[in-house]
Amino acid sequence: MELTEARILVAGATGALGGAITAQLAGRGARVALAGRDPSRLARAARAHPGVPAIPFDAYVPESCARAVRDASAALGGLDAVVVAFGAVAFGTADEVGDEVAEHLTAVNHLAPAAFFRAALGVLRPGSAIAAVTGAVAERPQPAMADYSASKAALRAWLDAVRRETRRTGVRVLEIRPGHLDTGFAHRPVAGTVPPLPQGGDPRHVAAAVADALETEAELVTTSPDGTPVVERRAR
Numbered sequence: 001m002e003l004t005e006a007r008i009l010v011a012g013a014t015g016a017l018g019g020a021i022t023a024q025l026a027g028r029g030a031r032v033a034l035a036g037r038d039p040s041r042l043a044r045a046a047r048a049h050p051g052v053p054a055i056p057f058d059a060y061v062p063e064s065c066a067r068a069v070r071d072a073s074a075a076l077g078g079l080d081a082v083v084v085a086f087g088a089v090a091f092g093t094a095d096e097v098g099d100e101v102a103e104h105l106t107a108v109n110h111l112a113p114a115a116f117f118r119a120a121l122g123v124l125r126p127g128s129a130i131a132a133v134t135g136a137v138a139e140r141p142q143p144a145m146a147d148y149s150a151s152k153a154a155l156r157a158w159l160d161a162v163r164r165e166t167r168r169t170g171v172r173v174l175e176i177r178p179g180h181l182d183t184g185f186a187h188r189p190v191a192g193t194v195p196p197l198p199q200g201g202d203p204r205h206v207a208a209a210v211a212d213a214l215e216t217e218a219e220l221v222t223t224s225p226d227g228t229p230v231v232e233r234r235a236r
């Protein structure tokens with residue numbers, strides 16, 4: 001995909017990784033629309049990109065996800081890509097994490113991205129793309145993160161299946177599966193306390209890899225053990 005003038009909705013643009021992805025895409029000439037939950041953080045994110053659409057949504061309200069896609073498409077005159085970069089985490093052993101927290105993680109990390117993409121697949125044309133951040137836990141589930149790992153693995157499975165569906169329609173599916181990043185995300189859990197974590201990678205490097213992957217129609221971004229992003233042409 002040529003990023004110059006590409007019309008791209010970034011959902012979760014108020015987050016550290018979402019903000020870095022937005023900056024990368026805008027820096028390469030894309031016309032971005034931002035979607036976020038917290039109104040003041042959304043207004044602050046939009047100030048960095050004067051004149052861009054800034055659209056509120058809550059991942060816990062599926063209709064607001066579909067509405068954000070419709071609003072972004074109307075504001076930009078169509079869409080060429082939708083990038084989902086929001087998410088929530090909780091820590092604790094399986095018996096400590098309650099049903100409500102597990103349901104929250106499933107809603108925010110799996111069902112809400114699916115709601116964005118369901119709406120997007122109705123308007124995206126051949127050559128366009130959907131992209132979502134899962135995480136290394138989607139591949140290697142971690143103790144004290146069973147429900148977080150399961151929600152990300154569910155999103156990964158959903159993306160894998162949709163990638164096979166959309167081969168005939170020409171819509172690309174990009175999974176962004178980084179290891180731990182230094183964004184503060186792990187210190188903002190909806191429940192539990194963060195366990196000791198290694199030094200994380202730089203989200204700006206992952207954001208650059210995401211832009212590279214969109215430009216080259218790659219299917220996967222991972223990170224190597226030292227945090228260096230890796231763009232992989234085919235998902236695995």
Ligand SMILES: NC(=O)c1ccc[n+]([C@@H]2O[C@H](COP(=O)([O-])OP(=O)(O)OC[C@H]3O[C@@H](n4cnc5c(N)ncnc54)[C@H](OP(=O)(O)O)[C@@H]3O)[C@@H](O)[C@H]2O)c1
Pocket residue numbers: 012013014015016017018036037038041057058059060085086087088089108133134135136177178179180181182183184185186188200
């Ligand atoms: N940091 C890591 O180590 C790491 C590693 C692998 C994958 N990831 C994934 O990367 C993504 C971005 O995380 P980050 O590191 O950039 O952390 P972050 O800065 O805390 O960003 C989290 C984002 O998710 C949004 N969000 C949370 N709950 C929401 C809800 N109910 N409705 C709408 N938005 C909601 C937040 O919105 P508000 O601004 O409204 O709070 C924020 O924009 C997440 O999916 C995370 O699972 C992170």
